[in-house]
Amino acid sequence: MSDPTSNHIADILARYEQPILEEWLREQSAALSARRDLISDADLRRQSAEFLALFTPACRSGSLTDITAPEWQQSCNFLGDVSRSRATQGFSPSETATFVFSLKQPFFFHLRQELGTDAATLAEEMWSATVLLDKLGLYTTEVHQKAREQVIKRQQAEMLELSTPVVKLWDGIIAMPLIGTLDSGRANIMMENLLQSIVDTGSGIAIVDITGVPTVDTLVAQYLLKTVSAARLMGAECIISGIRPQIAQTMVQLGVEFGTVVTKASLADALAYAFRQIGCSVARQTPRA
Amino acid sequence: MIFTKSKTLALRSEEEIVLVRQATRSWMVEQRFTLVAQTKMMTATSELARNAVVYGGGGSARLELLEESGRVGIRVQIEDRGPGIADLEQAMTDHFTSGQGLGLGLGGSKRLVDEFEIWSEPGKGTRVSITWWK
Ligand SMILES: Nc1ncnc2c1ncn2[C@@H]1O[C@H](COP(=O)(O)OP(=O)(O)OP(=O)(O)O)[C@@H](O)[C@H]1O
Ligand SMILES: [Mg+2]
Numbered sequence: 001m002s003d004p005t006s007n008h009i010a011d012i013l014a015r016y017e018q019p020i021l022e023e024w025l026r027e028q029s030a031a032l033s034a035r036r037d038l039i040s041d042a043d044l045r046r047q048s049a050e051f052l053a054l055f056t057p058a059c060r061s062g063s064l065t066d067i068t069a070p071e072w073q074q075s076c077n078f079l080g081d082v083s084r085s086r087a088t089q090g091f092s093p094s095e096t097a098t099f100v101f102s103l104k105q106p107f108f109f110h111l112r113q114e115l116g117t118d119a120a121t122l123a124e125e126m127w128s129a130t131v132l133l134d135k136l137g138l139y140t141t142e143v144h145q146k147a148r149e150q151v152i153k154r155q156q157a158e159m160l161e162l163s164t165p166v167v168k169l170w171d172g173i174i175a176m177p178l179i180g181t182l183d184s185g186r187a188n189i190m191m192e193n194l195l196q197s198i199v200d201t202g203s204g205i206a207i208v209d210i211t212g213v214p215t216v217d218t219l220v221a222q223y224l225l226k227t228v229s230a231a232r233l234m235g236a237e238c239i240i241s242g243i244r245p246q247i248a249q250t251m252v253q254l255g256v257e258f259g260t261v262v263t264k265a266s267l268a269d270a271l272a273y274a275f276r277q278i279g280c281s282v283a284r285q286t287p288r289a
Numbered sequence: 290m291i292f293t294k295s296k297t298l299a300l301r302s303e304e305e306i307v308l309v310r311q312a313t314r315s316w317m318v319e320q321r322f323t324l325v326a327q328t329k330m331m332t333a334t335s336e337l338a339r340n341a342v343v344y345g346g347g348g349s350a351r352l353e354l355l356e357e358s359g360r361v362g363i364r365v366q367i368e369d370r371g372p373g374i375a376d377l378e379q380a381m382t383d384h385f386t387s388g389q390g391l392g393l394g395l396g397g398s399k400r401l402v403d404e405f406e407i408w409s410e411p412g413k414g415t416r417v418s419i420t421w422w423k
Binding site: 181183184185214215216217218219221222245246247249250253254255256 | 303304306307310314324325327328329331332335336339383390391393394396397398400401
């Protein structure tokens with residue numbers, strides 16, 4: 001049996017810190033060979049040395065099975081930072097976990113060398129080291145996933161803003177071309193954007209063009225109808241344009257009726273209608289003789 | 290009837306409604322269904338998928354590509370283990386809604402597709418199957 005007061009793992013880490021670091025760096029370089037463009041050797045070395053400097057004292061002071069214990073907080077915080085920065089750089093979760101998992105090879109090598117003659121202690125220590133590194137490795141993938149989710153959420157929010165632009169076509173006429181799937185999130189933003197632009201520009205006519213919307217189901221129809229009613233309350237007329245033939249047929253069978261809402265096949269038709277409404281006429285210049 | 294291929298997708302959120310709709314579309318594009326057929330089938334799929342998420346608390350969608358006497362068909366079956374529908378006739382009636390909808394999803398879907406079947410049992414859940422033949 002091993003002496004319970006001695007801490008082989010921490011001792012070996014401290015004694016062989018330099019060789020373990022070098023071998024670990026080699027392992028990481030090999031595993032990340034396809035990603036060398038994303039992280040420099042100097043950064044990798046700095047991160048690895050910094051982690052060992054936190055990992056070794058944590059192994060000495062604490063429980064090797066519970067990485068939520070306070071003595072592991074610094075190591076976990078550091079790994080969290082590394083994972084988050086890799087996630088934003090575009091590393092995959094497994095590439096990120098490589099940072100911790102590739103420490104196994106050099107670490108186990110030195111454990112074997114030191115404890116090789118004492119099979120029982122070696123088995124025990126290898127087991128605790130494996131469990132510990134697995135937990136830390138999984139922790140990095142968890143943080144990585146959360147960070148990716150945040151990146152995606154932010155991009156989605158940015159896209160929502162971008163994807164419902166309102167353009168001023170003429171004095172008193174604005175248009176919003178809708179492109180892509182309208183879920184309730186986007187539909188709400190679309191409605192708010194359009195109503196706000198009606199106020200900001202003092203427009204009396206707003207054209208919503210749905211040429212780029214692949215399906216108009218009851219949810220989309222309901223949002224369009226709500227938008228039209230809200231615009232009316234604000235004294236503006238809303239025209240829906242870009243109703244393609246297959247969409248028109250589908251809406252008829254679905255039973256959706258736009259009632260008194262003005263609908264047009266194309267944005268051009270809607271604009272021509274809007275010009276008539278505000279008393280503008282467009283005339284072709286007579287060609288000069 | 291031959292089942293050429295099939296696929297089951299989870300249906301728990303608005304994003305997954307979109308994924309099911311897109312899968313339906315890509316199979317129909319692959320099989321060269323007309324644009325009208327694609328649009329109608331996608332719209333019906335969207336309605337039923339949304340019902341399963343909103344009223345059924347989520348469920349699944351099974352896509353099947355069929356062949357019968359040389360005709361190609363696509364079937365979408367949407368299933369949930371939600372509260373079920375006690376009065377099917379009422380639910381199928383246009384403009385009936387227990388929520389804030391237009392009440393056109395079920396009746397409209399039935400009109401949009403070639404075949405429409407619905408099974409529902411209070412306390413067990415709901416399954417709707419729609420098919421389009423080329
Ligand atoms: N999967 C389901 N589970 C339980 N109840 C359902 C389910 N699908 C529909 N219902 C019930 O049937 C009613 C009618 O459904 P339908 O899809 O026709 O209209 P809606 O969803 O209320 O509105 P819309 O689809 O027009 O937006 C619903 O309001 C709901 O009470
Ligand atoms: Mg519905």
